[in-house]
Amino acid sequence: xxxxxxxxxxxxxxxxxxxxxxxxxxxxxxxxxxxxxxxxxxxxxxxxxxxxxxxxxxxxxxxxxxxxxxxxxxxxxxxxxxxxxxxxxxxxxxxxxxxxxxxxxxxxxxxxxxxxxxxxxxxxxxxxxxxxxxxxxxxxxxxxxxxxxxxxxxxxxxxxxxxxxxxxxxxxxxxxxxxxxxxxxxxxxxxxxxxxxxxxxxxxxxxxxxxxxxxxxxxxxxxxxxxxxxxxxxxxxxxxxxxxxxxxxxxxxxxxxxxxxxxxxxxxxxxxxxxxxxxxxxxxxxxxxxxxxxxxxxxxxxxxxxxxxxxxxxxxxxxxxxxxxxxxxxxxxxxxxxxxxxxxxxxxxxxxxxxxxxxxxxxxxxxxxxxxxxxxxxxxxxxxxxxxxxxxxxxxxxxxxxxxxxxxxxxxxxxxxxxxxxxxxxxxxxxxxxxxxxxxxxxxxxxxxxxxxxxxxxxxxxxxxxxxxxxxxxxxxxxxxxxxxxxxxxxxxxxxxxxxxxxx
Numbered sequence: 001x002x003x004x005x006x007x008x009x010x011x012x013x014x015x016x017x018x019x020x021x022x023x024x025x026x027x028x029x030x031x032x033x034x035x036x037x038x039x040x041x042x043x044x045x046x047x048x049x050x051x052x053x054x055x056x057x058x059x060x061x062x063x064x065x066x067x068x069x070x071x072x073x074x075x076x077x078x079x080x081x082x083x084x085x086x087x088x089x090x091x092x093x094x095x096x097x098x099x100x101x102x103x104x105x106x107x108x109x110x111x112x113x114x115x116x117x118x119x120x121x122x123x124x125x126x127x128x129x130x131x132x133x134x135x136x137x138x139x140x141x142x143x144x145x146x147x148x149x150x151x152x153x154x155x156x157x158x159x160x161x162x163x164x165x166x167x168x169x170x171x172x173x174x175x176x177x178x179x180x181x182x183x184x185x186x187x188x189x190x191x192x193x194x195x196x197x198x199x200x201x202x203x204x205x206x207x208x209x210x211x212x213x214x215x216x217x218x219x220x221x222x223x224x225x226x227x228x229x230x231x232x233x234x235x236x237x238x239x240x241x242x243x244x245x246x247x248x249x250x251x252x253x254x255x256x257x258x259x260x261x262x263x264x265x266x267x268x269x270x271x272x273x274x275x276x277x278x279x280x281x282x283x284x285x286x287x288x289x290x291x292x293x294x295x296x297x298x299x300x301x302x303x304x305x306x307x308x309x310x311x312x313x314x315x316x317x318x319x320x321x322x323x324x325x326x327x328x329x330x331x332x333x334x335x336x337x338x339x340x341x342x343x344x345x346x347x348x349x350x351x352x353x354x355x356x357x358x359x360x361x362x363x364x365x366x367x368x369x370x371x372x373x374x375x376x377x378x379x380x381x382x383x384x385x386x387x388x389x390x391x392x393x394x395x396x397x398x399x400x401x402x403x404x405x406x407x408x409x410x411x412x413x414x415x416x417x418x419x420x421x422x423x424x425x426x427x428x429x430x431x432x433x434x435x436x437x438x439x440x441x442x443x444x445x446x447x448x449x450x451x452x453x454x455x456x457x458x459x460x461x462x463x464x465x466x467x468x469x470x471x472x473x474x475x476x477x478x479x480x481x482x483x484x485x486x487x488x489x490x491x492x493x494x495x496x497x498x499x500x501x502x503x504x
Contacts (some may be wrong), residue, residue, distance in 0.1 A: 003252040006042035006226040008080065009243055011271060012070070013045045015234035015494050018206065021281040022054040026066045028277070032270045033073035039213050039263055041077055042226050045104070046070060048081030050339075052089040053435045055441040063425045064109055071110035080113035080141070081106060084339060086125040086401045089117075090434050091340045092365075093373070093400045095130050095407040098433045103132040105427055117143035117175055119341040122375035124399040134168045141202065142169035145336035146176040146189075147296060149329070152376040158192050165197050170195060173228070176205035177338045178298040179212050186215040187470075190222035200225040204404070206238055208298065210288035213241040220255050231264065233271035237285045238298070242266065295322050296329070301342045308350045317353050324349040331385045332369065333377030344369050359388045372396040375404075405431050415440070417448055 009015075016024040024289055029046075036044060043130050047067055055063040060121065086093045088102050103114065114133045118125040133140040142164035172193060174181070181189070186203065193201045203219045203230070205212040214225045229235070232242035232447045245257045293296060298304075305322075309315050326351045334343035348366050352358045368384055369373065372395035386395075396403070413432035415423050418440055423429050430440040 003225070005220055005224070005246075005250060005255040005257050005260060007226050007243060007246065007257055008045060008226055009041050009231060010037075010045045010228055010240055011035075011036075011231045011267075012050060013051055014228075015049060015081065015118045015230035015280075017050050018239040018284055019234060019237065020275070020278040021283075023278050024274070024279045025059055026061060028274050029066075033070055034268055035263060035267055036271075037074035037077045038387045039077075039267070040258075041257055043078040043080040045080040045115070045228070046072070047079065047111060048083055048089055048115070048472045050089075052431075053438050055437050056431065056435065060442065060445070062427075062442075062446075063431070064105070067109040067111060067172055070310055071436070075184055075274055078139075079110050080115055081111045083114045083116045083129055085116055085118040086399075087340065088434060089146065091343070093125070093404065095404040096237065096401055097406045097408045098411075098430065099128055099401075100132050101426065102430050102434070103129060103138075104136055105430060107133075107136045107138045109344050111138065111140040113141055115141045115173055117338070118375060119145065119338050120335055120375040120377060121145050123159050123167065124193045125375050125401070126164070127167055127399075128401065129144050129170050130164075131476045134247075135257045139170045141173050142167070143173040143175040143204075145338050146174050146181055146205075147178070147334075147336040148180055149296075149334040149379075151334050154189055155190055155191055156313075158196060158279060161193055161197060165199055168415075169199060169496055171202055173202040173204055175338075176203070177336070178213075178292050178296055179206040179208040179210075180293065180296060182211055183214040183218040187218040187222045191220045194223040196238050201225040203376040204228040205240070207236045207240055207241055208238050208285075208289050208292045210290075212443060213245060216241050216246060216251060220250065231268050233268045233275055237287065237289075238283050245444075246353070262470060286321060291322065295325050296324070297325055297335055298337055298342060301337060301346050305346050305350060308347065308353070312350075312354050314354050322351045324353050328352065332366075333381045333384040335377055340365075341369075341374070344374075359385060365420040370395065371421070375400060379452065405493040411436070413462055415443070419443060481496050 012029055016022060047063070049224065051066070052063045055061040055066065067079065083103070085091070086099060088094050089097055089502060114129070116126050116129045116133070125144060130140045144160045144164070146157065157174070161223060164172060174193075189402060190201055190203065201224050203216060203224050203226070205215055207213065219227065227246065228240055229243040229246050230240040232244050233240040244264050247257050247264065252255050273344060306315075306318065309318055309321065325345060328345050329335065331339065332345060336344065337345060344366050347363060348359075351361050351363070355361060367389045370381055370389040371393065410427060413427045414436070415429055415432045423432070423443070428439070428443055431445065
């Protein structure tokens with residue numbers, strides 16, 4: 001008997017990360033959580049990626065509390081998170097002890113499935129995370145970042161997936177963060193993976209190019225076990241195929257998901273109203289953007305490029321930067337454009353164009369990439385660019401994290417010094433170890449009570465913010481949902497271009 005297609009819904013993480021700059025508050029998720037729990041999803045992705053630092057940076061929320069609060073209302077549904085391998089949920093490599101304590105603590109709080117990837121598909125940077133996930137008894141979903149270019153082909157992806165299977169993966173995810181996978185490429189790749197690996201195969205793709213829904217359908221024909229979708233109110237454009245559409249397409253067929261469309265409609269109606277509250281954070285994209293196919297640039301990266309150019313007063317160079325991105329990507333060994341490699345490539349391309357000379361200025365992060373501190377590039381770095389970046393220095397060839405000293409005790413000492421007393425919990429130490437410049441002020445505010453403000457002041461400020469959000473929503477045309485513009489989104493996940501919000 002053919003197995004029903006399993007659905008993983010991304011509404012609580014990648015859906016609002018892709019569309020609403022990761023600004024959705026936990027309080028806006030809780031009222032519908034019990035209905036979501038009753039659907040029967042394979043899993044709901046609700047944590048990881050950019051949600052961790054955004055919670056502290058923009059929402060004044062403890063990111064760990066989101067897991068606990070939602071799990072109290074969703075005891076039946078497995079929770080999945082996106083883990084950036086040795087980057088954890090950050091933008092550079094962290095020591096093994098920080099990674100280990102993060103995984104253990106996340107699992108203890110309710111994360112049951114860890115989707116683990118590396119921006120360069122360097123499996124060495126995924127090994128430690130997979131080992132810890134296996135040890136705590138959680139599900140290790142190892143991901144291959146899908147992209148296109150000279151190093152890539154079906155054989156490349158199957159080889160990487162095979163190595164991940166040997167390393168202890170419980171399932172394999174094809175992670176197409178830019179919506180580049182075509183329907184027939186999806187069919188061929190999923191067919192090969194199903195034929196050669198005895199593991200469940202999961203497909204993740206964004207709708208930016210307009211191909212994701214059809215690619216999902218062809219993947220179903222090829223035998224894919226699980227697909228990622230987002231409830232319709234948080235789907236399409238830079239997000240994902242609508243859950244209801246995939247469910248309807250398969251009704252009465254041998255891969256029928258069995259999910260209740262009436263219940264899904266209730267969830268969609270709820271988030272349709274909630275989305276209006278976040279209109280000012282909309283991506284500004286209202287349909288298919290074919291530039292993702294031409295330049296292989298994810299939607300979030302496009303908006304970040306716009307912001308960088310605006311800061312430089314060089315908005316008129318936008319098209320030139322788009323042309324430069326593929327050239328820089330080729331120079332740097334064709335990395336997949338996903339956090340953090342997307343920031344590296346996008347920023348270097350912007351500098352090359354704005355300064356009128358290629359590689360006149362090379363950021364330190366790009367030099368570190370060339371030195372090998374992000375891992376092994378999929379292809380060789382251009383010799384001239386390498387020489388320009390690091391001279392005659394030899395890049396490292398070991399796993400980058402092997403060169404890092406333990407970080408937990410240092411973080412504990414610095415946080416104790418900052419707060420004037422030992423931290424309340426290990427989760428605070430982990431948060432500080434990952435994002436000291438964000439977690440430090442957040443934890444200081446929390447220690448003072450009421451987010452560092454007098455209770456009455458905090459209450460008034462909250463009411464004013466709510467009133468402003470309502471007024472902003474009321475001025476939007478119902479069909480335009482957000483007249484947000486890419487200008488508003490540029491530095492949205494952090495300070496400076498290294499913390500711009502990127503897909504994945």
